[in-house]
Amino acid sequence: MNETLKYLLIVFGVLGVMMSIAAGLIWVERRLLGLWQDRYGPNRVGPMGVLQPLADVIKILAKEDWVPPFADKPVFMLAPAIIVITVLLSFAVVPFTPGIAVANLNIGLLYFLAMSSLGVYSVALGGWSSGNKYALIGALRASAQMISYEVFMGLSIMGVVMLSGSFNLHEIVEAQKRLWFIVPQFLGFVVFFIAGVAETHRLPFDLPEAESELVAGFHSEYSGMKFGLFFVGEYLGITLISMLITTLFFGGWLGPVLPPVVWFFIKTFFFIGFFILLRAALPRPRYDQLIRTGWKLMLPLALLNIVVTGGVILAAR
Amino acid sequence: MISILKALWTVFVHLFKRKVTVLYPEEKPYIPPRWRGRIILARDPDGGERCVACHLCAIACPVDCISLQATEDEYGRRYPEFFRINFSRCIFCGYCEEACPTYAIQLTTDFEMSEYNRRNLVYEKEDLLISGTGKYPGYNFYKVAGLSIKGKDKGEAENELPPVDVKGLMP
Ligand code: SF4
């Protein structure tokens, strides 16, 4: 009974924390973007503007929930939910502290890769069912981009798996007690980070929703809370990738003095901030450049990383 | 690659730069005196209404947001019976001010006109008419115009010669 209660607490705790982080990131992102562009960003609602997400949510919930008549209705309604569900499911394997994780899966990393691949369905279906040419182009781009970046996202973390000898995220963190994997796996980290940005289709890899060419890409036809769900999915995705970078390369909860969970969130928020900095600083590449970098640069780098890591491990035996 | 890192760093440093935002309600921006803001109707220095209800402003207005009705008082002075400006339509172009022959209609520096109810943006004459002379302090239309009203006949205005006797033969 006590065990069940504890797990229920963890499950709903994680859900609550993730949803509030995703909402809070709306404010964090707008504030940081503002500061980096020599503005202030939203600073009126509540102290420093922290209640801005609340105002946004109230506004977005009060909006008309409109489905265009030419859309494929059931799919159109389902699509935004998929991305939120898949990303939320991925959080199940993230170890926040030694004790707090929803599921201690022995194939945690594979599970994460599987879930993030499912996320592409949301974008593809959303764009397809909208019955709008821009949405369709956005969805096609998203699919191609996700498929190509998925490949070496998986490959880039194989080095970590080899070093720690496990797919279990908990054990991967434990294996970094002596040395964070960022040092031996720097190449893997770079490739994983870039793939992560592409996976969450954030700027500079936001070609599926490139405003300057595609209106709003795959979610052109969405409004109200359905659009809000795509947004929540995007912020959840950023949080997830940041947490995984922390877990895989920066020793997860490991750190001196402060309690583990604090360390975990400090590191996570550092990467979330970096995601936003990327958005503030970098222009969007052309689509062929994106795909070319993926297959001609990132894939060889990921493979090279595996070969070298494997060779070093063999030599050290 | 290097250029990307440099771009990231440059943007990051802007975190500590001075912000260009003017925090408006607390910090008022400088408004130039010739700003085209809320419209007023001015009075003569002696307190009479300047507007002579000539309709020129209403005709000049590109969005047709001025509406007025002319009438005349016992002295023979024309004035608007009602004068209405719909500010939800006004584009603050200032053409009305340019068209006005009497300096009655003037655009001012006030721009804080927000309303929750759109109907409140329709300003009537009581809302528009001010007690002062606005931008042209000494000007009094009837004192310079050749028009005769009760108490001021032809030729009695400032800088005006007495009317010529058209039937006389003297030069
Ligand atoms: S400012 Fe322009 S739009 Fe406004 S009342 Fe005058 S003429 Fe019309």
Ligand code: SF4
């Ligand atoms: S405000 Fe000026 S232009 Fe308009 S009716 Fe009055 S006198 Fe004529």
